[in-house]
Amino acid sequence: MEILSDFPERLKPGRKLYLGDSRQPVEIRSRRGHSSGLLISFVGFDSLEAVSEMRGQYLYTRTDDLPALPEGEFYHHQILGLQVKTDTGQELGPIIGILETGANDVYIVRSHDGSEILLPNISSVVKDIDPDQCTMTVHLLPGLLPE
Numbered sequence: 001m002e003i004l005s006d007f008p009e010r011l012k013p014g015r016k017l018y019l020g021d022s023r024q025p026v027e028i029r030s031r032r033g034h035s036s037g038l039l040i041s042f043v044g045f046d047s048l049e050a051v052s053e054m055r056g057q058y059l060y061t062r063t064d065d066l067p068a069l070p071e072g073e074f075y076h077h078q079i080l081g082l083q084v085k086t087d088t089g090q091e092l093g094p095i096i097g098i099l100e101t102g103a104n105d106v107y108i109v110r111s112h113d114g115s116e117i118l119l120p121n122i123s124s125v126v127k128d129i130d131p132d133q134c135t136m137t138v139h140l141l142p143g144l145l146p147e
Contacts, residue, residue, distance in 0.1 A: 001038045001059075007067060011038065020057040078131045084109050084119070087127055087139045092117055095136065107136075 005011070015028045027043040045051050066075065076098050084092040084107070097108035099118075107126075109117040119125055119138055128137040 001040050003037055004058075008038070010061075010067075011040065018060040018062070019054060023060060026059070072129075074129060074131065079107065079129070079136075082129070082131070082134055082136045084117075084136045084138055087137055092138070 003011075011017075011028060011031055013028050013030055017026055017028065018024065019026050026045070029041045029043045031038050031040045033039075042051075042054075045054070063077070069075065079098060080095055082095050084095060086092065091112070093109050093111045095107045096110045096116075099106040099108065105121040107119045107121060109119060111117055125138050125141060126136065127139055128135075130136070
């Protein structure tokens with residue numbers, strides 16, 4: 001299993017996860033490291049045929065099972081869909097994607113005319129994120145808006 005989680009230590013026996021697009025509940029029976037990932041067995045999946053159907057599918061966890069993040073940090077699912085406005089009140093549009101660059105995330109905003117605006121997640125640009133109000137307030141530096 002390739003690990004995409006920032007919290008792989010939480011993938012331990014007894015943990016309930018949800019498999020694939022259908023979100024089929026599965027429970028971890030055992031785990032061990034393998035190469036850069038994990039070998040995981042699940043309760044009730046005792047044959048290669050049963051396990052082979054899992055290949056290529058994502059495993060999910062419930063949002064309310066996620067650990068709390070430090071103040072000012074957010075999960076991607078909390079950022080996607082937020083409505084972005086500037087600190088001067090200009091509506092820019094919703095966040096439709098997130099690019100992970102290594103240095104900082106870059107938010108992709110779909111403007112009202114259909115173009116994309118790329119906003120780096122740096123303190124001089126992102127001024128406030130309020131998932132409860134579904135908004136992000138940004139300060140536009142020169143060159144951030146398309147011509």
